[in-house]
Amino acid sequence: MRTLNRIFTAAAATLALGGSVIATATPASAAARDGVCDSGEFCYYYNSNHAGSLSDFTGSLGDYGTEQPSCYEFKSAGSGQGLCIKNEAASAWNRSSVTVRVYYNSGYAGSYQDLAPGAKVNLNATLKNQNASHEFNPSTRTDLSDALYSGGGGRVTCYFDQYTTTPGRHEGIDFAKAVGADVRALVSGQVIYIARGANGSGGLSTISIYNSSLNKSIIYLHTAPRSSLAVGQQISRGQVIADEAWRGVSSSSGAHTHVEMRFGRQTHASKSVNDPVLDNPNPNSFWQSQGYNVR
Numbered sequence: 001m002r003t004l005n006r007i008f009t010a011a012a013a014t015l016a017l018g019g020s021v022i023a024t025a026t027p028a029s030a031a032a033r034d035g036v037c038d039s040g041e042f043c044y045y046y047n048s049n050h051a052g053s054l055s056d057f058t059g060s061l062g063d064y065g066t067e068q069p070s071c072y073e074f075k076s077a078g079s080g081q082g083l084c085i086k087n088e089a090a091s092a093w094n095r096s097s098v099t100v101r102v103y104y105n106s107g108y109a110g111s112y113q114d115l116a117p118g119a120k121v122n123l124n125a126t127l128k129n130q131n132a133s134h135e136f137n138p139s140t141r142t143d144l145s146d147a148l149y150s151g152g153g154g155r156v157t158c159y160f161d162q163y164t165t166t167p168g169r170h171e172g173i174d175f176a177k178a179v180g181a182d183v184r185a186l187v188s189g190q191v192i193y194i195a196r197g198a199n200g201s202g203g204l205s206t207i208s209i210y211n212s213s214l215n216k217s218i219i220y221l222h223t224a225p226r227s228s229l230a231v232g233q234q235i236s237r238g239q240v241i242a243d244e245a246w247r248g249v250s251s252s253s254g255a256h257t258h259v260e261m262r263f264g265r266q267t268h269a270s271k272s273v274n275d276p277v278l279d280n281p282n283p284n285s286f287w288q289s290q291g292y293n294v295r
């Protein structure tokens with residue numbers, strides 16, 4: 001009866017998450033979510049050195065949930081049993097036959113640690129107790145911060161909806177490299193709006209590129225649009241469209257490029273600063289579908 005109860009609880013938890021489990025090939029020997037780290041599975045442990053309660057998976061999971069009863073939890077007897085696994089795992093064992101990547105953020109985003117098939121390791125200092133998603137057989141993607149700039153070398157300075165000191169909700173992702181760095185289009189499409197602006201807080205620049213097959217607009221702010229850029233122009237992925245600048249930013253040290261994905265044909269970015277309403281959806285899955293890592 002005890003076993004039956006546990007199976008029922010696991011099934012209910014899966015249902016409660018709305019089927020967000022991304023299925024991968026499930027080896028016949030692996031019974032998922034039963035608190036046993038079977039061959040074919042990827043397992044988290046509450047404590048370092050594979051001690052404490054464990055949580056076993058046969059596939060990728062982009063969102064662990066954060067509260068009971070719907071979160072994914074540590075299953076087996078031992079320290080940590082019943083706790084949600086998000087940001088609580090200290091070690092992991094990859095018993096699958098493919099690489100498993102553990103991410104700092106939900107949605108397969110942010111810093112990560114790769115576990116080769118068979119790897120039985122403590123999570124590194126970045127990921128220990130900071131695990132938020134994991135992916136079986138991660139595809140080879142390009143980091144957005146590399147793709148945005150010719151020669152790569154950019155960095156994310158603020159993720160979507162991750163303002164810490166600015167009031168409002170951040171509707172895009174901010175990247176920075178250096179004033180004058182070539183900025184490239186991340187998605188192909190047609191230029192539907194350009195505002196050139198000027199360096200300084202009052203001089204916001206905007207480039208909107210609409211991709212009709214995706215029915216999405218990618219909007220770039222603060223960078224200086226190339227003089228040759230024109231409304232109506234078709235832009236290919238990777239084409240240089242701007243030079244990094246500080247248009248609409250108070251000082252050159254704050255130069256960056258804000259990249260915002262919006263549904264439909266949109267000429268302007270959503271308001272972020274001082275606006276408590278989030279208009280755009282989280283773009284991480286979109287960027288991944290375009291072959292990018294969100295970092």
Ligand SMILES: [Zn+2]
Nearest residue numbers: 172173174258
């Ligand atoms: Zn921004």
